[in-house]
Amino acid sequence: MASVSLRYFPALGRAQPLRDVLQDAASLDPQLRFQDIQLPLAEWRDFKQQPSFAGEFQSLPTLTWGDVTLAETLPIAGFLSRQLGFYDGLSPVEIARVEAIISCCYVDVTIMVGIAIWAEMMCPGTQVEASAERIVPRLLAKLARLEAQLPESGWLGAARPNVADFFVFEAYESVALLLGPERGEALRLRLPRMAAFVEHTWARPALAASSARRPVRFSGAGDEPAMLERIWQAPLSGI
Amino acid sequence: MASVSLRYFPALGRAQPLRDVLQDAASLDPQLRFQDIQLPLAEWRDFKQQPSFAGEFQSLPTLTWGDVTLAETLPIAGFLSRQLGFYDGLSPVEIARVEAIISCCYVDVTIMVGIAIWAEMMCPGTQVEASAERIVPRLLAKLARLEAQLPESGWLGAARPNVADFFVFEAYESVALLLGPERGEALRLRLPRMAAFVEHTWARPALAASSARRPVRFSGAGDEPAMLERIWQAPLSGI
Numbered sequence: 486m487a488s489v490s491l492r493y494f495p496a497l498g499r500a501q502p503l504r505d506v507l508q509d510a511a512s513l514d515p516q517l518r519f520q521d522i523q524l525p526l527a528e529w530r531d532f533k534q535q536p537s538f539a540g541e542f543q544s545l546p547t548l549t550w551g552d553v554t555l556a557e558t559l560p561i562a563g564f565l566s567r568q569l570g571f572y573d574g575l576s577p578v579e580i581a582r583v584e585a586i587i588s589c590c591y592v593d594v595t596i597m598v599g600i601a602i603w604a605e606m607m608c609p610g611t612q613v614e615a616s617a618e619r620i621v622p623r624l625l626a627k628l629a630r631l632e633a634q635l636p637e638s639g640w641l642g643a644a645r646p647n648v649a650d651f652f653v654f655e656a657y658e659s660v661a662l663l664l665g666p667e668r669g670e671a672l673r674l675r676l677p678r679m680a681a682f683v684e685h686t687w688a689r690p691a692l693a694a695s696s697a698r699r700p701v702r703f704s705g706a707g708d709e710p711a712m713l714e715r716i717w718q719a720p721l722s723g724i
Numbered sequence: 725m726a727s728v729s730l731r732y733f734p735a736l737g738r739a740q741p742l743r744d745v746l747q748d749a750a751s752l753d754p755q756l757r758f759q760d761i762q763l764p765l766a767e768w769r770d771f772k773q774q775p776s777f778a779g780e781f782q783s784l785p786t787l788t789w790g791d792v793t794l795a796e797t798l799p800i801a802g803f804l805s806r807q808l809g810f811y812d813g814l815s816p817v818e819i820a821r822v823e824a825i826i827s828c829c830y831v832d833v834t835i836m837v838g839i840a841i842w843a844e845m846m847c848p849g850t851q852v853e854a855s856a857e858r859i860v861p862r863l864l865a866k867l868a869r870l871e872a873q874l875p876e877s878g879w880l881g882a883a884r885p886n887v888a889d890f891f892v893f894e895a896y897e898s899v900a901l902l903l904g905p906e907r908g909e910a911l912r913l914r915l916p917r918m919a920a921f922v923e924h925t926w927a928r929p930a931l932a933a934s935s936a937r938r939p940v941r942f943s944g945a946g947d948e949p950a951m952l953e954r955i956w957q958a959p960l961s962g963i
Contacts, residue, residue, distance in 0.1 A: 542832075563819070
């Protein structure tokens with residue numbers, strides 16, 4: 486097995502499901518040595534131009550597996566699925582079905598949670614509360630579609646969570662973060678099977694053991710805490 | 725070979741590189757029968773609940789290949805790469821490198837072009853010009869990173885364009901649409917190698933032959949023409 490490192494910021498964002506997958510795999514295979522590199526945002530400027538750190542697209546996360554470095558969250562997810570054996574014996578159609586779940590979680594939930602948090606920076610003149618009012622119903626609709634894909638019990642990966650399971654887990658967690666602690670119960674009641682799935686996943690020994698290293702922030706944006714606080718306090722008609 | 729249909733709206737958005745790939749493949753293989761289904765947005769409500777049309781996530785595009793239907797742009801791209809032989813002989817690392825280009829084009833260019841066009845709908849209170857001022861520099865930076873991945877001549881796919889080539893092609897075209905015809909020359913001067921690559925790709929017989937079916941709109945949003953006109957007229961400091 487290999488020496489593996491994942492580079493990202495001390496944030497959940499584009500990397501947390503990949504961290505979960507690698508922490509879980511490393512807990513099951515002592516030969517897999519996983520290094521979780523969390524670069525302070527202030528140091529990014531010094532590393533951005535280095536392809537060995539920041540990849541061809543000057544964007545984190547990047548993964549180094551042995552002597553190769555790969556960029557972009559979804560291709561890294563596909564690569565890890567292959568390397569860790571999750572695609573063994575699957576047909577191209579079955580692989581595409583697993584990757585559809587991963588893609589829906591990432592493109593239509595995680596990226597959109599980021600846009601909700603960064604709305605005032607990206608779209609000057611808007612208020613983060615007004616943007617959340619538009620974005621949250623779409624997020625909840627996507628989570629409902631994802632919930633319908635989950636098995637009655639256990640994981641998509643059957644005996645142990647696969648890469649898609651951790652993407653669903655983090656999609657739910659990112660929406661829970663966006664909605665705030667006071668809406669947690671409403672979210673659980675709205676998506677009971679997904680909430681049970683998330684709780685079941687939290688009990689994985691690797692997740693429990695690495696919880697101290699789990700970032701509390703979604704992104705590196707300096708005003709994220711203030712933006713989230715405003716969304717948490719805002720009336721949202723969608724939930 | 726198979727009977728293949730791709731369902732989307734009469735728009736570029738999340739589907740055009742997939743259409744390009746399939747049109748190009750069908751022009752080279754008469755046994756591949758490709759049906760390009762462009763559903764008028766007004767009819768979407770009637771089809772959204774049908775998994776055989778709208779997939780598990782109630783979102784287009786979906787692809788039917790023989791008797792299976794698949795959802796989500798990027799997994800469809802990966803599936804087509806496998807079925808059409810573009811991944812034959814490639815290692816998992818080489819596949820991940822091709823998919824990183826596809827992912828960067830889709831997540832960081834195409835999706836962001838959509839957000840720029842829909843800014844006033846998604847983030848009430850913003851002006852589309854102000855949002856474009858923030859988003860366009862990021863798009864141009866991503867295109868520059870993508871340009872650095874292109875070969876000196878020809879395509880990433882060497883003898884013929886592969887799936888990644890058509891994603892780069894459409895990433896450039898979507899930014900060109902967002903910036904407007906009067907900035908076309910400035911975009912070509914800024915990204916000369918990518919502009920030459922795009923021109924070279926336009927000369928593919930399949931693209932020329934299907935140009936009458938190529939949608940002129942990026943999305944189904946009713947106010948897209950007005951939004952684009954305002955962005956085209958706005959002073960943008962990034963270009």
